[in-house]
Amino acid sequence: MYDCIIVGGGIAGITAAIYLKNANKKVLLIEKGTMGGILNKISRIKNYPGFTEIMGPDLASNLYSQVKDNEIEYILDTVIDIDHGKTNKVKLKDKELECKYLILATGKEARKLGLPNEDELLGKGVSYCALCDSNFFKGKDVCVIGAGDSAILESLYLTNICSHVTILNKYPKFKGEAKMLKDLLKKDNVTILYNSLTSSLNEKDGKLESITYTQDGEEKTIKTSGAFVYIGSTPNILSGLDLELDGKYLKVDSNMQTNLDNVYAIGDIISKDLYQLIGAANDGMIAATSIIKKLNQE
Numbered sequence: 001m002y003d004c005i006i007v008g009g010g011i012a013g014i015t016a017a018i019y020l021k022n023a024n025k026k027v028l029l030i031e032k033g034t035m036g037g038i039l040n041k042i043s044r045i046k047n048y049p050g051f052t053e054i055m056g057p058d059l060a061s062n063l064y065s066q067v068k069d070n071e072i073e074y075i076l077d078t079v080i081d082i083d084h085g086k087t088n089k090v091k092l093k094d095k096e097l098e099c100k101y102l103i104l105a106t107g108k109e110a111r112k113l114g115l116p117n118e119d120e121l122l123g124k125g126v127s128y129c130a131l132c133d134s135n136f137f138k139g140k141d142v143c144v145i146g147a148g149d150s151a152i153l154e155s156l157y158l159t160n161i162c163s164h165v166t167i168l169n170k171y172p173k174f175k176g177e178a179k180m181l182k183d184l185l186k187k188d189n190v191t192i193l194y195n196s197l198t199s200s201l202n203e204k205d206g207k208l209e210s211i212t213y214t215q216d217g218e219e220k221t222i223k224t225s226g227a228f229v230y231i232g233s234t235p236n237i238l239s240g241l242d243l244e245l246d247g248k249y250l251k252v253d254s255n256m257q258t259n260l261d262n263v264y265a266i267g268d269i270i271s272k273d274l275y276q277l278i279g280a281a282n283d284g285m286i287a288a289t290s291i292i293k294k295l296n297q298e
Contacts, residue, residue: 001026001087001098001099001100002026002027002028002097002098002099002100003020003025003026003027003099003100003101003291003295004016004020004025004026004027004028004099004100004101004102004103004288004291005027005028005030005088005090005097005099005101005102005103006020006027006028006029006030006102006103006105007030007079007082007090007102007103007104007105007106007238008030008031008037008103008104008105008106008107008267009029009030009031009033009034009035009036009037009067009074009105010031010036010037010038010039010105010107010267010268010280011036011037011039011059011063011267011277011280011281011284012105012107012266012267012268012280012281012283012284013029013031013037013103013105013266013267013284014029014035014036014063014064014066014067014284015280015281015283015284015285015288016103016105016266016284016285016287016288017029017067017070017072017074017284017288018066018067018070018072018288019284019285019288019289019292020288020291020292021070021071021072022070023288023292023295025291025292025295027072027073028073028074028075028097028099029067029072029073029074029075030074030075030077030079030090030092031074031075031076032076032077032078032079033076034060035060035063035064035067035074035076036056036057036059036060036061036063036064037060037107038056038107038108038268039056039057039059039060039063039277040056040057040060040131041056041128041129041131041132042055042056042131042153043055043056043130043131043153043154043156043157044056044153044157045059045277046180047276047277047278048277048278049278056131057131059277075092077092077093078092078093079091079092079238080092080093081239081240082102082238082240082241083240084102084241084242084260084263087099087100088100088101088102088262088263090102100262100295101262101263101264101291101294101295102262102263102264103256103264103265103266103284103287103288103291104238104250104258104263104264104265104266104269105265105266105267105269105284106235106236106237106238106267106269107235107236107267107268107269108233108234108235108236108268108269109233109234109236110128110129110229110230110233111229111231111232111233111234112128112229113145113198113201113229113231115198115199115200115201116200116201117200117201117202117203118201120203121201121203121207121208121227124203124206124207124208125201125203125207125208125209125224125225125226125227126201126208126226126227126229127226127227127228127229128228128229128230129228130144130154130157130158130228131154131157133226133228134157134158134161134162135161136226137158137161137162137225137226138161138162139162139163140162140163140225140226141162141163141164141165141166141223141224141225142158142162142164142165142166142224142225142226142227142228143165143166143167143168143211143222143224143226143227143228144158144165144166144167144168144227144228144230145167145168145198145211145227145228145229145230145231146167146168146169146229146230146231147169147170147171147174147175147176147231148174148175148176148230148232149175149176149177149180150176150230151167151169151174151176151230151231152174152176152177152180152181152184153176153180154228154230155167155184155190156180156183156184156187158228159184159187159189159190162189162226163189164189164190164191165187165189165190165191166190166191166192166193166222166224167190167191167192167193168193168196168197168198168211168213169192169193169194169195169196170195170196170197170198171194171195172194172195173194193213193215194215195215195216196213196214196215196220197213197214197215198211198212198213199212199213199214199219200212201227202221208224208225208226208227209223209224210222210223210224211224211227233268234248235248235249235250235268235269236269237250237269241260241263242259242260243258243259243260243263243265244258244259245271246271247271249269249270249271249272250265250269250270250271251270251271252264252265252266252270252271254286255286255287255290256270256283256286256287256290257287257290264287264290264291265287266280266283266284266286266287267280267283267284268280270283
């Protein structure tokens with residue numbers, strides 16, 4: 001029996017684990033992928049306190065070091081199901097764990113364009129992670145599809161590796177941070193196509209060859225070796241729990257508790273105004289301190 005199990009090893013989940021462990025509570029952290037979560041797919045971070053600039057994987061590595069230094073128990077596994085009752089039973093592939101309190105920190109995953117061939121071309125020209133796949137396109141012409149911070153940030157990263165980067169932005173302007181956009185506009189190997197809506201991913205011999213898009217009502221096609229898609233993300237909501245939603249996100253109170261007793265949610269899966277790393281860490285701290293108070297009263 002654990003005092004608390006945290007599902008998700010991103011910055012929110014790890015922050016919660018550190019606070020619980022420091023309060024001498026029996027805590028378990030479960031991460032299905034790589035410790036640090038989405039940080040491992042972010043090329044650089046320039047707005048996190050304490051770092052002028054840091055690569056996402058480096059920050060993830062620092063967090064993982066904190067997990068080990070604090071002797072926080074963790075498992076790299078996938079949660080199959082959760083039963084909520086007087087206690088929470090967390091089911092993995094080959095075992096079942098039990099806890100008094102549960103924190104969900106399962107984050108987001110990249111949203112897809114929803115176009116034919118998209119799934120088939122994944123890893124064959126289509127990518128959702130510049131940091132992961134950029135070396136496959138070294139010296140080649142690529143496209144980035146998106147209009148926000150992620151599209152700008154990853155385009156900047158790709159300009160240092162690829163021959164040319166064309167950005168397909170379906171809006172008349174970017175929605176991203178002004179300073180990052182200013183940095184992007186200084187690059188001489190970037191072309192920005194505004195009012196350009198991607199309509200098809202075209203393949204040849206099983207690989208992406210070109211992208212068809214509509215710009216100001218006119219259909220056009222651009223040849224490209226790669227398409228990096230950054231059109232937002234959707235929260236990873238685990239099934240098996242009758243959780244109240246606010247749109248696609250989980251609804252929580254000021255202590256990060258969901259509508260279910262002793263079940264909390266933090267980070268990118270909850271409904272809030274801003275989705276930033278520092279906010280995710282704050283969510284983890286709030287949930288952990290709330291649980292610590294309840295445990296100390298038992």
